[in-house]
Amino acid sequence: MDVGDIIRVETDKGIFEGILLPSTDENIITIKMKNGYNVGILKENVKNIEIISKGEKPKYELPPLNIEKNEKFKTISILSTGGTVASKVDYKTGAVHPSFTADDLIRAVPELLDIANIKGRAVMNILSENMKPEYWKKIAEEIKKEIEEGADGIVIAHGTDTMAYTASALSFMVKADVPIILVGAQRSSDRPSSDAALNLISAVLAAREPIKGVYVVMHGESGDTFCYLHKGVKVRKCHSSRRDAFKSINSIPVAKINPFTKEVIYLQDVEKSNGRKVEIDTNLEEKVALIKVYPGMDGEIIRFYVDKGYKGIVLEGTGLGHAPEYIFEDIKYAIDNGVVVVMTTQTINGRVNMNVYSNGRELQKLGVIGCGDMLPEVAYVKLMYLLGNYEPEEVKKLINKNLVGEIEYRSRFDAY
C-alpha cells in the first residue's frame, strides 16, 4: 500500500474511504476523505483495509519557472511561517506539502503574476498554535532582511490560530516604511471552498499599497467576494472555522479589498508610506502572564507568577475592568513585588473604565492600570515589548498610551 492509493478502512466506528496520506505517527493511518478533511485512524482499531485503486506516481519533478521581472510592478516578498494558507497540495497523492517557494505560490495562484513581482520563501514551518515569542523575533528579522534586499511590501503567510498575536508583536517590534500584511486561510487549498487564493491575492494587493504598518488580510464575509484589511493591533480571530473569522474590534477595518477588480477602498485614514526604512526592536520580556478573571478563581495563581519572577501580568477582567475582591490581596502582593499589573476586559468589545464602580476604583488604588479599549491579547504582547525596553515606571506610563494604533481614545459608534 503506497501513499496516494485510494483505500477503504473498516473500523468499529464506521468505514472510511480516501487517499492514503504520509503519516508522522506509525500507529496511525491518515487518509484524506472526499469531503477534504483528513482523518487519523488508530491502527489498532482497524478491522479490515483494502486498496480500491492505486494512486498515480508523479512522473517528474516540476521544472523551475522562469518568470521575467516586470519593471512596472512592485516587488512583494511572501514569507511563509506555515499554516493552512501556505500548504500546497499534491493532487496526485493528496498530501499537503510544507514546501514553499515563489514557484509553488505562482503555480498555485498564477493571478499573482498580474499584480506584482513575487519573491517567496519559507522562514519556518510551524502550526501557528505552536507559535512563541522567539519566532516573532525571527519573523521580524526576516522582514528586515527582505525590505533591505528591495521588497516594496511584505506578506507573511501564517496559521490563523495565533495570527492576531503575531500581528500585534510585529506591530510593536517592526518600524518599517512599507506595508507588512499577515494572511492566512481557514480552509486548506485542496478543498473546493478554500479561501487561500483570494486571501493571498488580496494580501499582495494590500502589500503594494503606499501605506505602512502591520495589517491582517482575511475574507470579509463568508462568500468569495472581498477581503478586509485590518489593523494588526485591532483584530481578533472571532470564529473557529468561518472564513470571515477575523474582525476588527473597537474599530472598523482599514480597507475593503476586491481581489477581482483589484480595488482597494479605504474605510479610514491610514499612515502613508514614505520610503523604505526599516528598524526592528526585538527585545521582549517573556516573563509576562495573561490571566482570565472569573467567579471562584484562585488568586494564588498571581502569587505563583510573582514568585517565579514574572515582571508583568495582564488581567482579563470582567465588565469595565473588574476583578473579584477576594483576589485583591494577591494583586497587592504582585504590585508590592514590583510586578506591573494591567487590566483589560473579557467582554472583548468596549473599553475598560475603572472609575465608574468601587471595584475598579479600589483596583486602581492598588496600582492596577486600565488599558482603555486595547484587546487583552494585544496588551499581553505590548507589556512584553515595553518591559523588554523600558523601566517599570516608564512602562506604567506607556501601557495605556497609544503607540501604534492599539488604543483608540474615542469609541466609534460603528464598531460593534
Next chain:
Amino acid sequence: MDVGDIIRVETDKGIFEGILLPSTDENIITIKMKNGYNVGILKENVKNIEIISKGEKPKYELPPLNIEKNEKFKTISILSTGGTVASKVDYKTGAVHPSFTADDLIRAVPELLDIANIKGRAVMNILSENMKPEYWKKIAEEIKKEIEEGADGIVIAHGTDTMAYTASALSFMVKADVPIILVGAQRSSDRPSSDAALNLISAVLAAREPIKGVYVVMHGESGDTFCYLHKGVKVRKCHSSRRDAFKSINSIPVAKINPFTKEVIYLQDVEKSNGRKVEIDTNLEEKVALIKVYPGMDGEIIRFYVDKGYKGIVLEGTGLGHAPEYIFEDIKYAIDNGVVVVMTTQTINGRVNMNVYSNGRELQKLGVIGCGDMLPEVAYVKLMYLLGNYEPEEVKKLINKNLVGEIEYRSRFDAY
C-alpha cells in the same frame, strides 16, 4: 457639609461639581456629577471645597404600599443580588440605595403592576464582579423557596459583569418547571439613559410565559425598543458598556420581547412549563480552573493547579481547540494525575473540532476532551457541576453531551 448637598471641589485635575454622596472610604469624597457618573476624589488632592446649595432632607419615610393581589395575574418573585439594575436612587440625596423591596421596585417601575403580582426581596447585595460559587448555591436555594411558596416565575436582578456565569450555574443546578430570568442593567436608574426599567419589565413579561429553564433578558439593541430572551447557557457579555452587551453565542435568542406592547415573539422552540416542581442540586467541585492559552504561555501553571489538588481544568484554546505543543507535557502531567482536562476555544464563536489538525489529534491522544460549541465560561461551570456530582469517568462522558442546551450539535448559519 451633609450628604445631599451640592458641592464644588477644586483639584489639580480640574473642578468637580455635584451632589455629595455617602462614602465608604474616609479618604475619598464621592460626588454624583450632572452627567450621572459618580466620581471619587482623594481628600489629599482637594485644594478647595465649597457648598453651592444645601440638599433637601427627606421629611418622612415613604409609607408602605398596599397593593391588592390581582387574581388574574401570575405571581412573579424578583430576587435581588445587587448590581446596577437593583439600585434605587434617592433623588433628594443622589445616593444609590441598596435597599430593595417589592415596594421599592413598584415605586421605581409602576408598570410592573399591570403585568403581574410582584413579590420582591434582596437575597444578597454584592457587585457581581465579586460573585463566587457559594453565592450561586445561595441563589439556587432562594429560588427553590420562592417557587415552593407559590411563585409562577422568578426574576433574578444581577450585576452584568458575571451574570452569564451565574445563569450557567443556575442552569445546571436548578431543575424547575417555571422560568427563571436573570436581568441586569448597564446604566444605573438615576441616569436618563438607564436600561433598568425596560429590562425589568421585559424580564417580568418573560417570567410569566409558560416556559421553563434559565434565561437572561437584556436590551436587544442600543435603543429603547425591545429586549432579547437568551438561553442562560448560550449567552455572554460581549461589550463593556453598551446596553445591548449581551449576545447569544453559537445560537440565536430564544425570543424577542416588546416591553411596550407586551408581546413575546419566539425565535426558536423552547421547553414548555408543565407544573411547578423544583429541585436543586448545589454540589459543586470548586477545584476547577479556567486557563486561557496563548503564545509563550507557561505550562507550569497547569502543574501548579494539579499540585494544589485541582480536579478539573478548562483550557480556552486557540482556533479549533489547540494548545502549544510546549505545554503538552504539562497537560499529560495533569491527566496522569486524574485531572479532567477539557478544551474550548477563545474565538468565542464556532466550535471545537480536534480532528482536523495534528495538534488537536495529539491533544485528544493525551486525553483532552473537546467541548463542541460550548462557551469556555459555561464549560467551567459545567465541569464544577459534573465533578461535584459524578465520578471522573462519568464526567468525561457527560462534559461534551448536551444536558441543558449548552451544546448544540449542529451549527446554525444565522448565529454569527
